Amino acid sequence: MTGSFTPASDGIVVVDKPAGMTSHTVVARIRRIAGTRKVGHAGTLDPMATGVLVVGLNRATRLLGHLQLADKSYDATIRLGVTTTTDDAEGEIVSTFPVDGVTAEAISAAVDGFRGEISQVPSKVSAIKVDGKRAYERVRAGEEVALKARAVTVSRYDILDVRVGADAIDVDVSVDCSSGTYIRALARDLGAELGVGGHLTALRRTRVGSFDLKAARSLDSLAESFDWLPIADVAAGTFPRYDADDAQAAAIRTGRPLPGLNLEPGQTAMFDPTGTFLALYEPHGPLAKPTAVFVS
Known part of the structure; x- marks a missing residue:
């Protein structure tokens, strides 16, 4: 869960939220640490609660709504x-x-x-x-x-x-x-x-979807070493993967439907020949259509 992060990078950070801090404050801290304004979280934690808070960076903020984060x-x-x-x-x-x-x-x-x-x-x-x-x-x-x-x-x-x-x-x-x-x-x-x-006297969230405390880092730790998951790794680890050829990738980048792919039910992560994550597609009859495109 490490890599060279720049303010333009797209990815996920799993934070171990401390007690006494709002989720909004955590987002503000991550903005300063990462040096980017486009930051959002999935699943608010009360100030008294601690534990897993999944945070999206840049284009990955749009991916949060598609991740399987319903079970906690x-x-x-x-x-x-x-x-x-x-x-x-x-x-x-x-x-x-x-x-x-x-x-x-x-x-x-x-x-x-x-x-x-x-x-x-x-x-x-x-x-x-x-x-x-x-x-x-x-x-x-x-x-x-x-x-x-x-x-x-x-x-x-x-x-x-x-x-x-x-x-x-x-x-x-x-x-x-x-x-x-x-x-x-x-x-x-x-x-x-x-x-x-x-009434509740203590609360610690230990898991959100596939993200658990093993992947979580404190804000102090992140300030010293910014551990994050690139959006391509998150997409490949969450959804079925389809590696498109150059012609298909060009169509995916503009969100055009694709015939004859036989995708699995639900969403599939679409990648170009270089390994860049492009979009999420799902089957619609004989076509595969986009649910979200992450490149321009």
């Missing part, structure tokens, strides 16, 4: 017995409940009900827009916000540890879930199911 993994700590205004430790305490009657068996049984496809009401301080305004902005302005439930998938919800304290119970969990799942809401809803309330 998290390690988290849920505190039972306390509810907060934000469903996490950054909010003010709303209520407390005695937890002396809550057993590890009861917690395990409650967690079982949140696996698979579930209906989840997002946290009120989420970034979901309500009538054109972010929900968290409305909450901070003192407005009452009611968000609609949405279907999400929790494919793994493992209990790693249960620590019983005098006034609360801390539950360490590991979660695999679909995009749009709110771990804060899982904490809130687990506490509600047990009748004692709950």
